[in-house]
Amino acid sequence: MPSDAITRNAAPDDLVELGRITGAYGVKGWVKVQPHSAQADGLCRAKTWWLTRLAPETARGVVTSVPTAHRVLQARPQGTAVVAQLDGVADRDQAESMRGYTVQVPRSEFPATADDEYYWVDLIGCAFYSDAEGEPARVGIVEDVMDNGAHAILRVVLQRAPAPGAEPEARLDPKGRPMEMLVPFVAAHILAVDLSARRIDSNWPTEI
Numbered sequence: 001m002p003s004d005a006i007t008r009n010a011a012p013d014d015l016v017e018l019g020r021i022t023g024a025y026g027v028k029g030w031v032k033v034q035p036h037s038a039q040a041d042g043l044c045r046a047k048t049w050w051l052t053r054l055a056p057e058t059a060r061g062v063v064t065s066v067p068t069a070h071r072v073l074q075a076r077p078q079g080t081a082v083v084a085q086l087d088g089v090a091d092r093d094q095a096e097s098m099r100g101y102t103v104q105v106p107r108s109e110f111p112a113t114a115d116d117e118y119y120w121v122d123l124i125g126c127a128f129y130s131d132a133e134g135e136p137a138r139v140g141i142v143e144d145v146m147d148n149g150a151h152a153i154l155r156v157v158l159q160r161a162p163a164p165g166a167e168p169e170a171r172l173d174p175k176g177r178p179m180e181m182l183v184p185f186v187a188a189h190i191l192a193v194d195l196s197a198r199r200i201d202s203n204w205p206t207e208i
Contacts, residue, residue, distance in 0.1 A: 011067040015050055015104040016121050018043050024095035025083040031095045033082045033103055037120040038147040042110045043082045043103065044075045050104040067104060118193060120145040120152065126198045128156045128183070131191075132205045137161075138168065139206045145185070152185035154200070181206070 018036055025032040035043060043049075049072055053065040075084035089095055110119060123145055129136045144155040158179040159168035170178040183189060183204045192201040 011050055011069075011104075012106040012108070014107040015067060016042075016107050016110075017102050017104050018121075019082065019103045021051075021098045021101045021103060022081070023099045024092045025078070027092045028085070029089040029091050029095050030083050030085050031089065031098055032078070033084065034080075035082055037145060038080075038152075040077055040082050042105050042119070043084075044077065045111055046075075046105045046109055047072055048105075049084075049086070050106075051098065051101045052104065053101050116187075118195070122195055123154065123185075123193070123200070126193075126195070126200045128154070129199060129201045130204050130206050131201070132203055136201055137206075140171075140181070141168070142200065143180070146182075154183040154185050156181050156183055158206075 018040075019033040020036075021031050022034050023032055024030065033043060048069050050067040050069050052067045070089075071087040073085040073087055075082060089098070107121075113119065123142050126142045127138050128140045128142055130139050131137075138159065138161070140156040140158040142154050143157045146153045146155060158171040158181060160171055162168045173179050181204075183202060189202050189204050190200065191203060192199075194200075
């Protein structure tokens with residue numbers, strides 16, 4: 001790629017992967033990105049994308065390139081994807097060569113949310129509590145967030161109550177697989193979200 005299209009400054013510490021380039025869009029160098037969630041505002045509003053090339057997996061794991069900043073000239077939703085024009089990417093061949101690159105944006109540049117709105121990336125990793133059996137008790141951790149078209153759904157990996165001083169461990173089914181439950185992220189079941197404490201409280205039944 002032309003050197004004037006690339007900024008080689010050190011990558012910010014708060015980069016969040018929001019999607020991956022799936023190929024070219026049109027013939028004028030636009031790229032097509034599949035977001036990791038239905039929330040594409042962070043991609044569309046960012047002035048700079050940090051792109052990382054993933055190399056094939058090796059015996060030591062997946063090798064990645066150093067994140068490199070690319071100025072975004074235009075970006076907009078296109079169906080469930082996002083299409084964008086990046087500075088210095090002038091034709092379809094250049095855009096197609098970026099297929100598979102990860103797209104990252106600093107968390108500090110995300111648009112502000114309303115009081116009752118949350119970015120999915122902020123919910124992932126939160127401890128999940130339920131008071132369905134009385135007092136609030138930790139039942140698991142949010143592993144992923146999905147969209148069913150009407151609302152978000154939390155995928156919670158269930159955990160055993162830890163021994164004093166120990167970390168929680170995943171509950172396993174008879175085949176040794178982590179047990180999970182899906183929880184609608186709606187006001188009727190989500191009682192409170194405390195991002196500073198990395199905690200979500202609910203009334204969702206915990207029996208499976």
